[in-house]
Amino acid sequence: MTPRQINRLLPSLTSPTLRAWQARCIETALQRLSDQQPHFLCQATPGAGKMLMAAVLTEELILNGSIDHVIYLGPTSAVVERARETFSQILGRPMQGRLGDVGIALTYQALSFRLEELKQLCRQGRVLLVWDESHHAAGATACAAKNTYTSSAATGANQWGLALLALERDVRFTLALSGTPWRTDGSCLPMLRYMAPSHEVATTSEQAVPTLPSADSDRLALIPDFTYTLRDAIQDDVCRTPQIYLIDNDDIRLVAEQQAQRETLYYQSIPALLRHPGVHYSALLRHPGPQQHLLDVSCQRLRQLQEKDPTAAGLVVASNISHAEDIADCLKQMGQTVCLITSQTEGAHAQLEAFRYGHTSWIVSVNMVSEGIDIPRLQVCCYLSHVRTEQYFRQVLGRIIRRRHAQDDACYFYALNESTLRHYAYRLFDDLPDEHAAIQLDPFSSTTLPAPNVSPATDSIGFNDLGTSGELPTIDMHGAPHSQGPMSECVSFSEGVREITLDLANDVAFSNAFLARLVSL
Structure with a gap:
């Protein structure tokens, strides 16, 4: 997948100027996203500008013919409204989910009520799913029994995680965003890759479920595709x-x-x-x-x-x-x-x-x-x-x-x-x-x-x-x-x-x- 020949680190009248980390992350995502690796996690510190990065990456994927539409999911109405404004500004088309719009922005809470409608959209075109503050969703796989924050391992997915997994079957790519991509209950995030104690990369998607470590081993380690720390x-x-x-x-x-x-x-x-x-x-x-x-x-x-x-x-x-x-x-x-x-x-x-x-x-x-x-x-x-x-x-x-x-x-x-x-x-x-x-x-x-x-x-x-x-x-x-x-x-x-x-x-x-x-x- 080849990005357009455009340098967004330079000022432009028609596009926003990206920070260096945002440009690196977009280039990394464009190189890695494929049918073999459809999921990408950007772990960037709060306040770094993940939303703008996601919108510009979406534009690049549309312009190079990789996707047709985008679905954005966020935790609250205020966050979703901000995302809708950012994506609409960058993509030049509305994000209200109406005929002719480039996509739709919803809260996780609303996803389960619109799931069948969104799955139909995904079957009719190639869709990028952006799930922001991804730590809100729990996958169907438990992490290790030992957990720094809880005394026992979590088991099972939450409602938002199950809805994401159901939608994931029909989208082409997913982009997860979070500054804190872990859950305090110890459960794994859906669709993302984890490292087992044997140092073999595991995944929580349905295609491959990792072998859980024993009760005496360390918890599974999440493998981000791009990391930008507070330091x-x-x-x-x-x-x-x-x-x-x-x-x-x-x-x-x-x-x-x-x-x-x-x-x-x-x-x-x-x-x-x-x-x-x-x-x-x-x-x-x-x-x-x-x-x-x-x-x-x-x-x-x-x-x-x-x-x-x-x-x-x-x-x-x-x-x-x-x-x-x-x-x-x-x-x-x-x-x-x-x-x-x-x-x-x-x-x-x-x-x-x-x-x-x-x-x-x-x-x-x-x-x-x-x-x-x-x-x-x-x-x-x-x-x-x-x-x-x-x-x-x-x-x-x-x-x-x-x-x-x-x-x-x-x-x-x-x-x-x-x-x-x-x-x-x-x-x-x-x-x-x-x-x-x-x-x-x-x-x-x-x-x-x-x-x-x-x-x-x-x-x-x-x-x-x-x-x-x-x-x-x-x-x-x-x-x-x-x-x-x-x-x-x-x-x-x-x-x-x-x-x-x-x-x-x-x-x-x-x-x-x-x-x-x-x-x-």
């Missing part, structure tokens, strides 16, 4: 360098009340506090102390950025809709302009578009802005979601790393110093250039922004806490020691010390009932 994107000035701030406190007082007895416990870190069975991370996120401090430092950072760029904006990821509404009200009380987008928001897409090109400072959401949304002016993220998976962590981080100009070289991510999130933050070291591999650990402070750097060195703080998988790098504070900075306690930013009061009676009753059930079994 590559930072070095190419495509993405901003993420600065991660983990908020903690070394003077926490917990008052537990149970059966008229009152006990005061003291903790020197949030990870230590969260080991208490009556303290839950999701509840801590909604506590006014930690939540307000995260919003304070995030707003303070955004104000600094807006001094140079008035259009700079921030994202708050909440745990649920009521939490998002509370956060939006809190930001408004702080004098911030806010756009609240949830699944219950009427005209959500129109509001997203208005925010994309407007001057509103903050967008607050739950899941609708966590992946696939292109809003380059987002530069600060306040993470108040209860979700703690590496995939979600990286997807959210991807919303703020898209670079706009030469001076736009950093973005800022704020979260509580929870053990699992810190583990994911340290794993980013593998994807960052060495000179940028730094995480900041910020003690609660109501007056100053966090400044000290934390790098892998000696452990002067003693954060070797439970709840993480694998051995964490130790950390060393540069600048003011953690215990000597201006600090208030965990739940209050007044000068006095307040206490968290918990009623543990329900938790204890549940535990006793659960143990009794185990004994009876």
